[in-house]
Every structure is written in C-alpha cells, then in structure tokens.
Amino acid sequence: MENTIEVNRLERIFGQNRAVDGMTFHVKQGEVFGLLGPNGAGKTTTVRLLNGILPPSGGTARVFGLDPSINGQRIREHTGVLTETPALYERLSARENLEFFGALAGIPVKKLPQRVLDILSFFGLQDRLNDKVETYSKGMKQRLALARALIHEPPLLFLDEPTSGLDPEAAQHVNELIAGLSQRSGQTIVLATHNLLEAQRLCDRVAVMNKGRILAMGSLNELTRKLWPVTWVDITFWETPAETVTGSLKAQRGVMQITGQGEVLQVQVESKDVIPQVVQHLAGRGVSILKVNPRDYTLEDIYFALQAGEK
Amino acid sequence: MNWRSIWTIAKKDLKEVRQNKMAWGPAIVVPLVFAVFMPLLFIILPQVIPVEDVQKELGDLDGMLRAMPPALQVLFEGKDLEQIFVLYMTGFMLAPLFLIMPLIFSTVIGSDSFVGERERKTMEALLYTPTSDMELFLGKVLAAVIPAIGLSWITYVVYIIIVNTASYPLFERIWFPLPTWWPLILWLTPALAVLGISATVLISSRVRTFMEAYQMSASLVVLVLALVAGQVSGVLFLGVGTTLVIGTIIWLVDAALIYISVINFKRSALVAKL
Numbered sequence: 001m002e003n004t005i006e007v008n009r010l011e012r013i014f015g016q017n018r019a020v021d022g023m024t025f026h027v028k029q030g031e032v033f034g035l036l037g038p039n040g041a042g043k044t045t046t047v048r049l050l051n052g053i054l055p056p057s058g059g060t061a062r063v064f065g066l067d068p069s070i071n072g073q074r075i076r077e078h079t080g081v082l083t084e085t086p087a088l089y090e091r092l093s094a095r096e097n098l099e100f101f102g103a104l105a106g107i108p109v110k111k112l113p114q115r116v117l118d119i120l121s122f123f124g125l126q127d128r129l130n131d132k133v134e135t136y137s138k139g140m141k142q143r144l145a146l147a148r149a150l151i152h153e154p155p156l157l158f159l160d161e162p163t164s165g166l167d168p169e170a171a172q173h174v175n176e177l178i179a180g181l182s183q184r185s186g187q188t189i190v191l192a193t194h195n196l197l198e199a200q201r202l203c204d205r206v207a208v209m210n211k212g213r214i215l216a217m218g219s220l221n222e223l224t225r226k227l228w229p230v231t232w233v234d235i236t237f238w239e240t241p242a243e244t245v246t247g248s249l250k251a252q253r254g255v256m257q258i259t260g261q262g263e264v265l266q267v268q269v270e271s272k273d274v275i276p277q278v279v280q281h282l283a284g285r286g287v288s289i290l291k292v293n294p295r296d297y298t299l300e301d302i303y304f305a306l307q308a309g310e311k
Numbered sequence: 312m313n314w315r316s317i318w319t320i321a322k323k324d325l326k327e328v329r330q331n332k333m334a335w336g337p338a339i340v341v342p343l344v345f346a347v348f349m350p351l352l353f354i355i356l357p358q359v360i361p362v363e364d365v366q367k368e369l370g371d372l373d374g375m376l377r378a379m380p381p382a383l384q385v386l387f388e389g390k391d392l393e394q395i396f397v398l399y400m401t402g403f404m405l406a407p408l409f410l411i412m413p414l415i416f417s418t419v420i421g422s423d424s425f426v427g428e429r430e431r432k433t434m435e436a437l438l439y440t441p442t443s444d445m446e447l448f449l450g451k452v453l454a455a456v457i458p459a460i461g462l463s464w465i466t467y468v469v470y471i472i473i474v475n476t477a478s479y480p481l482f483e484r485i486w487f488p489l490p491t492w493w494p495l496i497l498w499l500t501p502a503l504a505v506l507g508i509s510a511t512v513l514i515s516s517r518v519r520t521f522m523e524a525y526q527m528s529a530s531l532v533v534l535v536l537a538l539v540a541g542q543v544s545g546v547l548f549l550g551v552g553t554t555l556v557i558g559t560i561i562w563l564v565d566a567a568l569i570y571i572s573v574i575n576f577k578r579s580a581l582v583a584k585l
Contacts, residue, residue: 014583048582051439053438053439053578053579053582054578054579054582054583055579072578073441073442073443074441076440076441077441079439081436081439083435083436083439085432085435087432087434087436087437088433088436089323089327089431089433090431091326091327091330091331092323092326092327092330096326100319100323101436101440103315103316103319104316104319104320104440104441104442105440105441106441145436148436
C-alpha cells in the first residue's frame with residue numbers, strides 16, 4: 001500500500017520551544033492514523049506543517065509525494081482540514097460558508113450549488129441551509145465544519161480534535177460520520193486528538209506524542225505487545241481443577257506462570273496466541289471451562305503508561 | 312493567479328462587512344453628514360442669516376478668496392456675496408473633508424477583513440484553502456478598496472445632486488462640480504483608499520482586535536485634517552495641479568506600503584499569530 005504521508009525527523013521550533021521535535025512516521029493510503037497527545041504535544045503544528053501553512057525548521061515531509069514547504073498550495077487542493085475550532089463565518093449562512101470554501105477549492109461554478117446541497121443533506125443540515133451559522137448549536141457547527149473540510153472530496157482529511165467541546169450525543173454523531181468516511185470512501189484520515197476512546201474506536205494506528213516527540217507508534221495490539229510483552233488470561237472452571245491439571249498446564253509451551261486457586265486461575269502467557277492452545281489443553285484433560293477472559297489493554301492504559309514513562 | 316479565488320474572497324469579506332454594524336455605522340453617517348447635511352447648511356444658511364453676519368462668524372471671506380490661485384479667483388467674478396459664500400463653502404472648503412471618506416471606509420473594512428478574521432477565529436480555515444498568499448492578500452485588499460472608492464464616488468454623486476438642486480434658485484444653472492473636484496474624485500480619492508488599506512494591512516500584524524486596528528489606521532485622518540487646515544489658512548490650496556501632485560505622492564507612498572505588505576503577508580506569519 002502506498003504511503004500518503006511520509007515524515008522524516010520533522011522539526012518546528014518557535015523561539016526556545018520545540019513544538020515538533022524530530023518526528024518520523026508514515027501514513028498509508030486509506031488508513032486512519034491518530035496523533036495522540038496532551039495539549040502542546042505538537043499535533044496541530046504537525047497538521048500545519050503537513051499542509052504547508054507553516055515551514056519546518058528541519059527534517060522532511062512528503063504528502064502525496066510533494067514537499068509541503070514548496071508545494072503547499074497543490075497539497076491543499078487534495079486535503080481537507082477540520083480545525084480545532086469550527087472556524088466558520090458566523091454572520092453568513094451554512095450555504096454561503098460552503099459556497100465560499102467550495103469556490104476556493106476549485107469546484108466548478110455550475111456544480112457548486114448542487115454539491116453544497118448534497119453535502120448539507122449528508123450532514124443533516126439541509127433544513128437550516130439559509131440560517132446564519134451563529135444560530136447553530138455546537139454540534140451543528142461541528143458537522144458544518146466537517147462538511148466544509150469534505151466539500152471538495154479530498155482524498156486526505158486532517159481532523160484536529162473533531163469532538164472537542166461537544167456533548168456526548170453530538171460527539172458520537174460526529175464519530176459515526178468519521179468512521180463512515182473511512183469505510184465508505186476510503187479516505188486517508190489523520191486524527192489529532194487527546195480523546196483516547198475516540199482514537200481507539202476510529203484509528204488503525206496511532207502515534208502517542210508528547211512535547212513534539214513520538215513516544216510510540218503502532219496499532220493497539222502492536223503497542224500493547226511493545227509495552228506488555230506478556231499477557232494474562234483469567235480462566236473460570238465449573239469446579240476446582242485437579243492439581244495434575246494445573247501442573248500439566250504449567251508445563252505447556254508459552255505458559256509462564258499460574259496463580260489463583262479454586263475455580264478461578266490467572267495464567268500468564270507469552271502472548272495472546274498461546275490462549276487457544278491453553279484452552280485446547282484444558283478441554284483435552286476433561287475439565288469444564290466456564291469462562292476464558294484475556295486481559296485487554298485499552299489505548300488509555302497504553303497512553304498513560306507511555307506518558308508516565310516520559311515523566 | 313486565480314482571479315476566481317481573489318474575487319470569491321473579496322465578495323465574502325464584503326458580505327461579512329455588510330453584517331457588521333460597527334463597520335457600517337461610519338459608512339452611513341459620514342456620507343450623510345458630508346453629502347447632505349453640510350451642503351444644505353451652507354446653502355440654506357445665507358438665506359436665513361444675512362451673509363454679512365455669517366461672514367463675521369467665519370472671518371474675512373475676501374481675505375480667503377485673495378489667498379486662492381488667480382485661476383480659481385476667476386470663478387468668483389461677477390457673483391454676489393451670497394453666491395460667493397455658497398460657491399466658496401460648497402465648492403472649496405468642503406472639498407478636503409471629502410477625503411476622509413475613502414480613508415475611513417478602507418480602514419474600517421480593512422480592519423474587519425484582516426484583523427476581524429483573526430479575532431473571530433476564522434483565519435485558520437482560510438489559510439488551509441488552496442489559495443496562494445498573493446491571492447489571499449489581493450482578495451482582502453479588493454474587498455476594502457472597491458467599496459471604499461465606490462462609496463466615496465456615490466457620496467460625490469449625492470453631493471453633486473444636492474448642491475446643484477439646493478443652489479439652483481441662487482445660480483439658476485448647474486455649476487457643480489468645479490474643475491478642481493475632478494482630480495480629487497478620480498485621482499486623490501482612490502489614492503487615499505489604497506493608503507488606508509495598505510496602512511491597515513501593516514498595522515494588522517501588530518494588533519489583536521478590530522477596534523485597535525481601526526483606531527490606529529483611522530489616525531491617518533490627520534493627513535486630511537492637515538489639508539483642511541492648509542486650505543483654510545491659504546497655505547495649500549487644492550487646485551487641479553496641487554491635487555494631482557499630492558495624489559501622485561500618495562500613490563508613491565501606496566506603492567511602497569503595498570510592496571512591504573506583500574513581502575510580509577505570509578501564511579506562516581499569519582498562522583503564528585493565531
């Protein structure tokens with residue numbers, strides 16, 4: 001799969017502050033890639049660098065194979081950006097906002113009105129298209145801002161804190177729309193967020209950032225394996241297994257440690273791949289298993305472990 | 312250069328300014344005062360109060376006339392005192408005051424366009440559009456210059472109609488505009504509109520709010536007040552030649568300011584101030 005974005009030792013320094021400090025990563029075509037980090041981690045600066053509205057202090061970046069610091073305008077023709085604040089013209093209507101950004105994005109004059117109506121309908125705003133944006137709720141503004149980012153159907157979408165400040169219902173709606181985008185139209189999405197649940201739900205891979213640096217990068221499974229090479233599985237039996245059973249289990253390849261007593265055992269295994277063999281072994285010994293529960297790590301666990309390590 | 316983008320930005324800014332009452336206030340009040348209230352006052356005044364009394368209040372009208380260039384003094388020959396008063400006041404004394412309009416309009420609209428966009432947090436989305444820095448700059452400059460010149464010219468037309476209509480019983484002919492007004496309307500007014508916006512662009516990089524930008528840019532009105540003082544004192548009279556020379560100097564200053572503005576108008580600089 002081709003890389004839509006390639007970044008190598010990218011740097012951006014503001015005075016004494018290294019907002020982006022030697023970042024290296026790539027984003028594959030059609031991937032949803034998360035930039036995770038606290039405020040000031042350098043997420044927004046990275047988005048600005050990749051769109052060529054800010055020149056780098058060092059390193060290189062390629063978006064669609066182009067250098068943003070030289071070909072920013074050409075790159076922006078194929079990117080859509082949802083900024084952290086909706087950044088809409090509140091004195092204008094939704095239609096006027098989209099017609100403005102659509103015209104700047106180069107949508108032909110004849111096609112623009114229909115395109116605006118289509119996208120407003122897609123985001124459920126067609127009934128309010130002529131109302132001034134200042135009369136919209138926060139959730140509606142965010143949907144309109146997303147519509148603005150998508151008006152020219154860009155193959156690469158940058159979403160900077162897309163659900164920031166929204167109530168849970170509106171946030172869920174926006175997240176569903178984003179999930180739909182990557183699934184339906186195969187757009188490459190870069191999601192800059194500090195909302196871990198959102199990132200876990202939407203992203204194929206994430207880069208956990210702090211102070212302009214990437215602390216770790218990969219899918220949830222990859223990051224979990226990196227941080228916790230071994231995993232635990234809780235096994236609940238119908239009745240306490242015989243000592244010979246636990247003894248034979250301990251001797252299985254990949255099983256590292258067994259704790260617990262009675263009907264519940266905690267088994268430490270090298271990786272999740274070992275769990276089916278463990279279950280097969282126990283079933284073969286005639287014990288009745290009620291529940292097998294591998295301990296899952298969430299992105300939140302990973303994030304805080306990485307940030308704690310950084311501190 | 313993509314002219315569709317430039318025109319789109321200019322149109323959007325104009326739409327926005329139309330919604331900003333703070334920006335539109337001066338655009339309604341100033342022309343009303345200059346084009347309607349003041350000429351009517353100077354034309355009606357001598358019909359209500361004897362001209363001799365008005366003269367006493369205003370000073371020596373003869374002295375003022377003598378300070379004029381001989382070519383302009385010809386215009387007053389064969390006129391009675393009331394006609395001279397109206398001709399002098401509406402044809403000459405008010406002329407430099409009209410130059411406040413292009414300055415005010417362009418600074419108000421320019422401040423709203425350049426600083427207001429940042430203040431309202433809409434600038435970032437604009438910077439992410441596939442436009443060049445020059446297209447953004449020109450779009451915003453046009454949004455200020457076109458209405459500034461247009462509104463000034465509309466005000467002149469209203470003034471011409473009011474002066475000719477109100478003074479028709481006195482002169483019994485259409486006598487206005489005088490030849491001295493043409494370079495003022497066609498040369499000096501556009502120059503001042505461009506001066507207002509180019510100064511606003513430079514100032515906008517140093518201030519954070521629309522009001523700050525407007526107040527700083529509007530201080531250029533001092534230039535116009537100097538012209539008024541020059542006219543009243545007889546030191547600098549806005550005849551055809553003088554107006555053309557002043558206009559040329561202002562156009563040269565405009566060119567220098569625009570050049571500096573273009574060099575400094577960079578996305579990277581704008582985004583750093585968000």
